[in-house]
Amino acid sequence: MKEEIFKINSNVLIAENTYEMELLGDTSEIVRPGQFVNIKLDGFFLRRPISVCDTEEGRMTLIYKAVGEGTELMTKLAPGTRLNILTGLGNGFDLSLSGDHPVLIGGGAGIPPMYSLCKALISVLSPENIKVVLGFNTEEEIFYLREFQDLGVDVRVATADGSYGTKGFVTDVLKDLDYTFFYTCGPMPMFRAIEAIAKTSGQYSFEERMGCGFGACMGCSMMMADGSYKRVCKEGPVFRREEILWK
Amino acid sequence: MEIVKGGMVCGPEGCVLKTEPDTSVDLLGIELDNPVIPASGTFGFGKEFKDLYDINILGTFSFKGTTLEPRFGNPTPRIAETPNGMINAVGLQNPGVIAVRDRELPEMKEFFHKPVMANVSGFAVDEYQKTVELLCGQDQIGWFEVNISCPNVHGGGMAFGTDPAMAQKVTEAVKKVADKPVIMKLSPNVTDITEIAKACEAGGADGLSLINTLLGMRIDLKTKKPVIANTMGGFSGSAILPVALRMVYQVYNTVNLPIIGMGGVSSAKDVIEMMLAGATAVGVGAANLTDPFASKKIIGFMATGRQNMCVFQALLDRSDSSERFTESSAVRATGSVSLRWAS
Ligand SMILES: Cc1cc2nc3c(=O)[nH]c(=O)nc-3n(C[C@H](O)[C@H](O)[C@H](O)COP(=O)(O)OP(=O)(O)OC[C@H]3O[C@@H](n4cnc5c(N)ncnc54)[C@H](O)[C@@H]3O)c2cc1C
Ligand SMILES: Cc1cc2nc3c(=O)[nH]c(=O)nc-3n(C[C@H](O)[C@H](O)[C@H](O)COP(=O)(O)O)c2cc1C
């Protein structure tokens, strides 16, 4: 973990209520897709955890939905604004588990970490062996479809109202796919639906309300299947299917 | 013309610090290099912070509230935000006293070379006693800090720290077995904190620490339900500083015990303010969570302190102020408080 001052390079609306923020600063602590950063915002006591969507040396991209006061404030931050950010938090996805044709499943605000994961996977697998399933409520909310397509992977979209792609949920696409492993991030109902039909092992990336984001407060503990606990911010946010206790 | 005052050289342009200030304080017979003590529950067992900075710069720290049995704690969400603060309902998640003694303490020895403060909790008087007993004989422990904000399972769930008789009972039980000074940690969720402080003093407490968190809650407007799964939780952070200061001041003027003042401290100025209210040493809690380097920054600021007249003046004036404050009140604990400057 590192505390860093980042400078906003751009902050733009890319879909309904969805923003892409590009930040410049030291990204050396971000070592795995699926890790997150914790952002200090003026006027708010707690930081806001956001997944890293994409990163290269000195630059990182975040995608966030405006869902409350903190993320609303973020939408108003102009390029040039400096932000105090804790970087390199959490464990991230394990690429070595993918097998030769994994599927990546992202729902709404859970899609951003899937992008960096996808980029990392195409460096070890050929793109056509990677399937990506993206779930949205409606066509206006769709983002990063082109960016995923540009990676050369097989991208499918499901919208709840049927305005684009398959009508229904990601699982309506997933059920007909063949894959060696799955990686997913998204809302809890989506996780439950995936858990009910998934044919292989996989990794889920969880969200929890956080007091610190680096393991100090025990605010984010999760009971695991073996009765132990893990911290979403430290041992997580990514957990293996088999270790999760579904309640 | 230059006026040299407590290590500061003052001229027409203001004052500049010329010598390293001696910020050491004596806490019940152990000298702390500085009065800054990360508060229990916000510093774990030190592991998360030791990778960020050398935590041996701290006065000491108080480790995570430890109970007789291991505890998973409350369901999540355990955290809510408030203006200038936060609410937590972690529920004393800890691996239990045996694991703390046999695993955490030996691990801690590798990276923390000062006496640590052992924070203990319980849900019955004998639980407190057994927990402390199991931690006796540990050289690494310098003090016991006994958290009495927990519900008494044999007393209808009423917190020990809200009933003077119970607070005294816990103090006596712990004092009977403890091989280190016992610092009772008071709950602010009472009408008159001085009553509880007096009860702990009567029970034989060696020191007091205050305040623990204030009971609070938040409601999510979207779901119309409490944000925290446990409904209520402990409110802490900058927002509670004035309440904490007031209580430290009241207790300082009532009992003759050294006090660790805490609640909302996030800067060197807050530390000084706490000491002016009567604290011997100062706990830093939630600030460590929002800024992992908070305690380090506070200590750094106190040690080098550049140009901050306000802080230095407060330091220099401290003895005068405490005299002014205590005109009508009890004699302060002797020898336990000193904030000196090297010559
Ligand atoms: C590891 C992790 C990665 C995340 N990645 C992304 C991402 O890439 N894009 C994105 O849009 N969102 C992401 N989120 C969710 C994001 O953190 C919340 O939407 C955001 O904190 C809401 O803040 P707010 O002030 O707008 O909402 P408010 O409801 O006003 O926030 C109040 C408090 O609750 C917390 N909170 C509210 N919702 C959540 C939530 N879902 N998860 C955790 N804390 C929450 C806030 O941080 C704040 O402390 C992630 C969350 C986690 C835990
Ligand atoms: C997440 C969290 C966990 C805490 N856990 C404990 C604990 O285990 N034992 C204890 O005595 N106090 C505990 N506290 C209380 C703090 O030690 C401190 O008394 C209180 O938070 C006030 O200080 P602050 O405003 O600086 O946070 C906890 C506080 C927080 C925020």
Ligand code: FES
């Ligand atoms: S948020 Fe503090 S331990 Fe995870």
